[in-house]
Amino acid sequence: MENRELVVSRILTAVVAEARRLVAEGVATAEDVDAAMTNGALFKKPPFAYTREIGEDEMNRRLSEYAEKYGPRFNP
Amino acid sequence: MGDLRIGIVGAGTMGGEIAFIATQAGFPVIMKDIEQRFLDAGINKTKQIYEFKVKRRRMSPEEMDEKIRLISTTLNYDGFADADFVIEAVPENLELKQKVFAELEKACPDRAILATNTSALSITKIAEKTTCRDRVVGMHFFNPVSMMRLVEVIRGAETSDSTVDATCALAEAMGKSPVKCADSAGFIVNRLLCAAMLEAIRCESEGLLPRAEIDNALVKPDAGLPIGLFKMADQLGIDLLYKVMKILEDAFGERLAVPEIIKNLHDQGALGVKSGKGFYEYGKP
Known part of the structure; x- marks a missing residue:
């Protein structure tokens, strides 16, 4: 993934x-x-709409991956 | 609802903006501050917003005068004996707010709802020095109030349902979209904005992208923010951000702790746009 x-x-x-x-x-x-x-805050992608956009499963996968790589603040 | 009398304590930018949305909705307003010059500044703020509307031909000058006549001012609590709903917008200092609420309890009728426009302090603590805690509620407007639709309606430990409902109803009558939340540090928006800001700072410090490029990426359609986070921090003021982050750190610990760079900017007096330097340079303020 690009930076x-x-x-x-x-x-x-x-x-x-x-x-x-x-x-x-x-x-x-x-x-x-x-x-x-x-x-x-004028977010066009507020957190739960963003989750629906990318899919609940993909979000859970991402949270687990980030929790492992970057720290427990991402724990799902 | 149309005949509610609204008290506003603290005629700063927020007070002046709140007077605008209240009078625009047709409510009479009594505005209180501790010095005439503050009252004058507050009324001027309200007038500025109306004058802009007149200039854009969204309102006639007569209509504007009629709206401004709805506002009266006082240096003590004269007129608060008739207030149905009071919105406090004094500086963010717990002792000061507690003192104001104790005074309001004495000055206002027993039916009056007493709302605080705090962006970070606990509603329960602000109500602590009163005996009418069921009528104390948070009513957090967003800057600029005349443009932003959100009002966070915050329930303190002893706030009653009818107080919360009346506060939501008033927010709606003033053209806002209220959202209910519990008395938890940072409420909703400030807590989530700080979580975003902290992640942006971590990304920069890991060398993923420089801050200007992070900001640029955030306003693209795939991210959908209205403004980059570093820029937003500078506009908000690093001092205010520091205060909010400290409250979040105390409540939630490590995960939302004040990062080194915010501490350093704060200690150097690099407070953002208003001091000419924050995350970015702005030249002389």
Whole structure:
């Protein structure tokens, strides 16, 4: 993978990992997290929409790979 | 809802912007600050936004005057005895906010909802010095308030359902899209933006790409950010970012810890656009 693509993927995936934790902690619903990132940070690919775009399985695979390579912050 | 009287405490940029969206929706506003010059600055901010609309022919000058007449100002809490809903927007300092909320409890009627526009402090702690914690709620607007649709409505430990519902209803009446969340460090947006920022900093420090190229990549369609993260940090202010990251570090530990580069920029006074240098150079401020 080209560095540019890897950087984009790592940054958006880091947001997905943190967003999943936030939902698991009961801070907000997945739907509300996406609405907040769309209307408050103007993200065109908020974390749960991004996950649907690349596919849940691919996201889980990516999270595991990144967790191993870059650290536990990516733990799925 | 149309006859709600709205109190705003703190007439800074945020206060002035909130006065705009409130009066635009037709609500009378009473704005309070501790010095006349702050009140003047707040009203000027509101006027600027209206004047821009008039210039773009989205509003007549008469309509603008009518809206601005909805705002009254005070240096004490005169007029707050009739307030139905108060939005506090004083500087981000816990002791100061606690003091303001204790004062508001005394100055406002028992029905009034007391909202804080904090971007990072705990709603539960801000309510601690009051006995009306069921009526204290977070109402986090995003800058510039007149443009950004999101309001995070934050439930403190003792905030009631009816307070949360009334806050969402007011946000909607002012043309915003409220999202409910718990009183957790960074709420939603700041926590996720910091997670993104930290990963961008790690990518740069590993030598994957220089920051300008990371920023460029992030605004391409496959990433879909409105602005690069390093640029966003400079616009937001490194001092504010440092404050938010410190709160996240205290709450979540290592994973969201303040990185060395933010600490260094902060200590050097390289606070972003406003000081002429942050992640990028901007020339004299």
